Structure formats: C-alpha cells, structure tokens
Amino acid sequence: MANKKDTVKSDNQITGNVGLYFVCYKLSKLGWNVLPTSRNTKGIDLLIHKFNGDININKTIQIKTLSKRNPVPLGKNLDGLFADWFIICQGISMNEPKCFILSKNEIIDLKHTGKKGKEISYWLQPNKYDKKEFEEKWERITD
Secondary structure (H helix, E strand, O other), X not given: OOOHHHHHHHHHHHHHHHHHHHHHHHXXXXXXXXXXXXXXXXXXXXXXXXXXOOEEEEEEEEEEEEOOOOXXXXXXXXXXXXXXXXXXXXXXXXOOOEEEEEEHHHHHHHOEEEEEOOEEEEEEOHHHHOOOXXXXXOHHHHO
C-alpha cells in the first residue's frame, strides 16, 4: 500500500505530465516538431524543431507545471537553467490552463532569492510571470 508521501510524489508527476503533454499539443498545433526528453531528470523537457524555408530552427524548453497560481521553484542555484524558453503552465487541473512564455534571461532577471539560514533558493513569484506580456505569447518562441 502506498504511503501519503508516495501518493503526493505520484500526483506531482501526473501534474507534470499533464503540463508537458499540454505544451506539446500547443506547440505541435503551431507547426513545431516536438520531442519530449526523459521524464524526472534534470534539464530540458522538450526539444522543438522546425524548418522555416531553408533555415533549420531548434529550441529547448523547460516546463514548470502548477495546479494553481503559485511561485515557481527554480532550485538552489541557477546552473540548471539552460533551456532557451520556459513555459509556466498554470491551473493545469482546470479546463483552460494558462501558459506563460518567458526566455531564460527573463527568468533570471525576474527571479526572487529566498534565504533561510545559510540556504539560498530561487523562485519566480506569480506577480512576476503572471503578466499579459507573457500570457499565451507562443509566438515569442518563433520570433
């Protein structure tokens, strides 16, 4: 029988999977070839690819999936932020989730630094990413 900790971890994995495949769907509809990476590993979540005339375009995406309007954890250091784009998929448990599309530089510029004793962690607060300039701006990835 699964304990509560295992159930919470499983629920988080399911939530992450729903966000991943929702973003895959949206990007595919925009003409991108989408390749998800191995789940539950550090690094990028998607490699996307398309031809634009004679130009071969490749980009990397990291997805942060949230059930509701929460801060986005970025980790204890920023070395793991190496995707070209970050997509925050908020309200994934609702019928119409909202996605916010931010570049790596925007994530770094807008981050919040949390300190608890000697521990430092980085977060992206909702008031920093939940803005019209990022909301459903899928074209930013192509531009």
